[in-house]
Amino acid sequence: DQQVKQNSPSLSVQEGRISILNCDYTNSMFDYFLWYKKYPAEGPTFLISISSIKDKNEDGRFTVFLNKSAKHLSLHIVPSQPGDSAVYFCAATTSNYQLIWGAGTKLIIKP
Amino acid sequence: EAEVAQSPRYKITEKSQAVAFWCDPISGHATLYWYRQILGQGPELLVQFQDESVVDDSQLPKDRFSAERLKGVDSTLKIQPAELGDSAMYLCASSLGGAYNEQFFGPGTRLTVL
Numbered sequence: 001d002q003q004v005k006q007n008s009p010s011l012s013v014q015e016g017r018i019s020i021l022n023c024d025y026t027n028s029m030f031d032y033f034l035w036y037k038k039y040p041a042e043g044p045t046f047l048i049s050i051s052s053i054k055d056k057n058e059d060g061r062f063t064v065f066l067n068k069s070a071k072h073l074s075l076h077i078v079p080s081q082p083g084d085s086a087v088y089f090c091a092a093t094t095s096n097y098q099l100i101w102g103a104g105t106k107l108i109i110k111p
Numbered sequence: 112e113a114e115v116a117q118s119p120r121y122k123i124t125e126k127s128q129a130v131a132f133w134c135d136p137i138s139g140h141a142t143l144y145w146y147r148q149i150l151g152q153g154p155e156l157l158v159q160f161q162d163e164s165v166v167d168d169s170q171l172p173k174d175r176f177s178a179e180r181l182k183g184v185d186s187t188l189k190i191q192p193a194e195l196g197d198s199a200m201y202l203c204a205s206s207l208g209g210a211y212n213e214q215f216f217g218p219g220t221r222l223t224v225l
Contacts, residue, residue: 032211043202043216089153097142097208101153
C-alpha cells in the first residue's frame with residue numbers, strides 16, 4: 001500500500017523552462033512534506049519542505065505547492081538548469097519521525 | 112559543513128559471506144536511520160535509533176541483519192550471510208529528531224552480492 005505516490009517515473013524538460021514534479025498521498029494525517037534530490041551514487045539531499053498549515057513554500061528557483069483537499073503536492077523548478085538533472089523524491093513525515101517515500105521521478109534537463 | 116560519513120562506499124561480496132557497513136552521523140544528531148534503496152524505488156527504512164536505543168526495526172530482516180549504535184554515536188549495520196537479493200544501496204541518515212527536522216544522508220554504500 002503506497003501512501004506516497006509519484007506516478008511519473010521520468011520527466012524531460014528543456015533548459016530554461018519550468019519543471020513540475022508531482023506527488024500524491026493517501027494519508028490525511030500527514031502534516032509535513034519534504035522533497036529530496038538524488039544524484040547517482042550519492043545520498044539524497046534535502047531540497048525544500050512544506051507544512052500542512054501552508055499551501056506554498058518558496059526557496060530561490062524551487063517552489064512547493066500543497067493542495068490538502070486533493071492530497072497533492074508539486075515541486076516547481078524555474079528556470080530549469082542542467083544541474084537539476086537528478087532523481088527527485090517526495091516524502092511525508094510520520095508521527096514517529098520517519099519518512100514515507102515516493103518512488104522518485106527522474107528529471108532530465110535537455111540543453 | 113557537517114556531513115554524515117559512511118564506509119565503505121562500494122562493497123562486492125559473494126553470497127553467504129558477512130558484510131558490515133559503518134555510519135558516523137552529524138555531531139549532536141540523536142536520531143539515526145539505516146535505509147536500503149533499490150533502483151527505481153524510494154528508500155526503505157530498515158532501522159531507526161534514538162541515541163543508543165532501537166526505536167523501530169520492524170522492517171529489518173533479523174535472521175540475517177543486525178544493527179547497533181552502542182555509544183549513541185556511530186553505528187554499524189551487518190549482514191550475515193549475504194544473499195543475492197541484498198544487492199542495493201545502503202543509506203545512513205541522521206536528524207536532530209522531532210517532527211519537522213529533515214534527515215541528512217550520507218553518500219551510501221553500494222553493495223553487490225555475487
